[in-house]
Structure formats: structure tokens, C-alpha cells
Amino acid sequence: MSITVSWDDDAQTILRWNFVGIWTWDEFEHELAATARRMEAVPYPVSAICDMTCSGPLPVTGSAISHMWQARQLAQEQLTTAIFVGSSAHVRAIIGLFCTIYRQRRDRYLFASSVEEARALLVARQVASPSATQIP
Numbered sequence: 001m002s003i004t005v006s007w008d009d010d011a012q013t014i015l016r017w018n019f020v021g022i023w024t025w026d027e028f029e030h031e032l033a034a035t036a037r038r039m040e041a042v043p044y045p046v047s048a049i050c051d052m053t054c055s056g057p058l059p060v061t062g063s064a065i066s067h068m069w070q071a072r073q074l075a076q077e078q079l080t081t082a083i084f085v086g087s088s089a090h091v092r093a094i095i096g097l098f099c100t101i102y103r104q105r106r107d108r109y110l111f112a113s114s115v116e117e118a119r120a121l122l123v124a125r126q127v128a129s130p131s132a133t134q135i136p
Helices: 025-040 064-075 089-101 115-128
Strands: 003-007 014-021 046-055 079-085 109-112
Touching: 003 025, 014 025, 014 115, 025 064, 046 115, 064 089, 079 089, 079 115, 089 109, 109 115
Parallel strands: 014 046, 046 079, 079 109
Antiparallel strands: 003 014
């Protein structure tokens, strides 16, 4: 599989999506289902780091916007932040369009140049608003 998802931290508060090479929307949907099971197993908010540093282009078949909508529907209550690492200008434009069409809070979707920067952004957000990311 060209997409893998796992916990990025021992506390299971950050899900890490790794996109490597060419991948398909079927793979995305498979990992989205696995993500739903992981999120159901914890009773608190989580964040996601989507590492696209080694990703190929988005699949040419299917709609990126509709797949983002599907992901949003799955995690709208429990996912606090999604940070995209190494994303292309195309991916950034699609996320911007998605936020505009569906009136999503843009501050929920961030961009970073490295996984380390993404982790630092998540720590900064937790410090700024601890109640939004607090684990019971």
C-alpha cells in the first residue's frame, strides 16, 4: 500500500498518514476506514499529520473534494487539526477550495514543511487552546 496510517505518539493523540509514491482513492478509503476504527477507540480529540513529502500526484480518477468531504464527515467531531506536510500547490489549492465550498474553518487545516514542524504546530496550538485538545 502506498498509504499507511498509524499513531504518531504513544498517547494516541496524533494520527500520522504517510503517502508514498502513486496511490489510489481505494487505498485512501481503506485507510480512512482504519482511521475511523482508531478514532473510535479513544474518547478524546485527535489531530492528524498527513505526510505527503514522498507522495506522487493525486489520483486522476475520482474527485479529491468528494474524498475530503468523506474524511471530514468521518472525523468532524473528533479531529481538531489536520496538518499537511510537503503538500504540492495543487493539494493546497484543493484544500482551500474545500474550505470555501463547505465553509470549513481554514485554521483547522495547516501546512508544514516537515513532520517536526507539524508536531511543533500541534504543541503550539495545544498551549494556545488547551481545552480544545485536552485529553480527559
